[in-house]
Amino acid sequence: MIDIDFVLTLIFLFFANNFMLNNLAKKYSFFDKKLMMKLLWYHLSFFVIYFIYSLVYGTDAGIYYIEASSIWDDWFIxxxxxxxxxxxxxxxxxxxxxxxxxxMLVFAWMGYIGFVYAYLYFKENIPINVIVFGRFDLLTLLLFLPNMHFWTASLGKGSMIFMGLMLFTFAVKYPQKRVIPLIIGGFFIYMVRPHVMLFVLVGVMVGILFGKGKTSIGIKLLVIVASLGFLVAASSSILAVAKLENSENVVDDFEDFTQASASRLESSADSGVSMSNYALPLKLFTFWFRPLFIDSPGLVGQFSSIENLIYLLLFAKIMNMRFVRFILKAPYMVKMSAIVFLLSSFALTFVMSNLGIIMRQKSMVMYFGFFVIYYFLGLEKWKYLEKMKQKNISIPEAV
Known part of the structure; x- marks a missing residue:
């Protein structure tokens, strides 16, 4: 039986969502509201799937709800x-x-907001359409990846931090004009995972300092000073994630923490993988591309394996010297995304030894890697089209 509060929540969120999409469509000429509505119904289908999954198997979402129901007397603590x-x-x-x-529906909607702003993040910076695998629009493919929706459609950290990351990343291109999404996004990132906020701010600073672009000196200084100030103020909270706030030797204590965490995760589930002895490239491969069919934990793992194969094929497209030359001269947003992706991946590989947790955790960072790939392929296509124009050669519509 459907609860009346669920019906009222669904109606309220529908109108709120329509208001959001209409506003964005007015601001950005490239905004495709029809596509975003299709994405909404697609995302809600994963809300239904995850809701049923949580009732059958039990998930963290139920634990969060029970705990939240009992803390009101000591809420602010x-x-x-x-x-x-x-x-x-x-x-x-x-x-x-x-x-x-x-x-569950409220948090699923937060996850959906993340996808809307992921679309803006990609489309604003890469206006050219890119076709991959002969027929698929790359941005559409990325927006409809099922694993991304499954882990961002429920009550929990995944939906909230994904929304925060995409809001912040969209806003950071023009921080002086997008203060509200910048603050909201940064707040949710920090509150859910302070260490991820560290990676994001390092990426922002590196991108601004070494990326090509038209950002003024004043804005660069403002962003760098604000980022450094935040990192200093929040350093205790960030170190507390790994229980290092009172450490006298952060490097050694962090190594002990990662080894203990990896061992705990490896032994806590059937999908554990022994990554502690892996070389760094193999650790990264495991984080980005596993499970891959033969080591898939259950039905969810099989679907994830199909998606991981797509990841692998997309990453294969940048395995050339053209990409190396591109990344060295890449603009601010590309270098920022690359740094966030690599730093987050590097840190998480040292504590992840469970394929189920890996599938969930990487959903918050993969879009940064996809953005770099998309930008590179978009630039490659633009160069090709310019070359064809100069030679007065007609271009097939499928290109």
Whole structure:
């Protein structure tokens, strides 16, 4: 039986979503509202799938809901980074009478907002359409990857941090004009995973310092000073993630922490993989592209394997010297995305030894890698089209 609060929540979110999409369509001429509506229904289908999955198998979403239902008397004590923040955020909604299904829907919508701003992030910076595998529009393919939707359609960290990351990344191109999404995105990233905020800000600073672009000196200084100030102020919270806030030797203690975390995750589930002795390239390969069919944990893992194969084929397109020359001269947003992707991947490979957790964790960073690939392929296509124009050669419509 469907709860009345679920129906009311669905109606409210539908109108709120329509308002958001209409506003974005007015601001950006390239914005495709029809595509975003298709994406909404697609994402909601994964909300239904995950909701049923959580009832059958039990997930963290149920634990978050139970905890959030019981903390109201000490609500503000839970205003801290990490897992507690999910319960803190959900508690007021539950006090208003929202059921488990309604809270799942609210968080699923947050995940959907992440996809809308991922679309803006890609489309604003790469206006050219790229066709891959002979017939598929690359941006559409990336937006409809099922694994991304599955892990961002439920009550939990995945949907919230994905929304925060895409809001922040979209806003950081013009921080002086997009202060509100910048602050909201940065807030959610920091509160859910402070260490990811570290990676993002390092990426921003490196991108601004070494990337090509027309960013003024004043904006560059403002962003760098603000980023450094935030990192200094939040250093204790960031180090606390790995219990290093009182450490006298951060490097050695971090190594001990990662080894302990990896061993715990490896032994906690059937999908554990022994990565502690892997060389770094193999660790990264495991994080980015596994499971791959033969080591897939269950039905979800099989679907993930198909998606991972797509990742692998996309990454194969940048395995050439043209890409190396491109990345060295790449603009600010590309270098920022590359740094965030590599730093996050590097850090997570040292603590991830469970394929199920890897599938969930990498959903928050893969779009940064996809952005770099997309930009490179878009630039390659633009160069090809310019060359054909100079030679007065007609271009097939499929190109």
């Amino acid at each position: 839970n205003f801290r980074t990490g897992t507690k923040f999910i319960s803190f955020f959900a508690a007021p909604f539950i006090q208003l009478g929202l059921s488990y299904s309604s809270m």
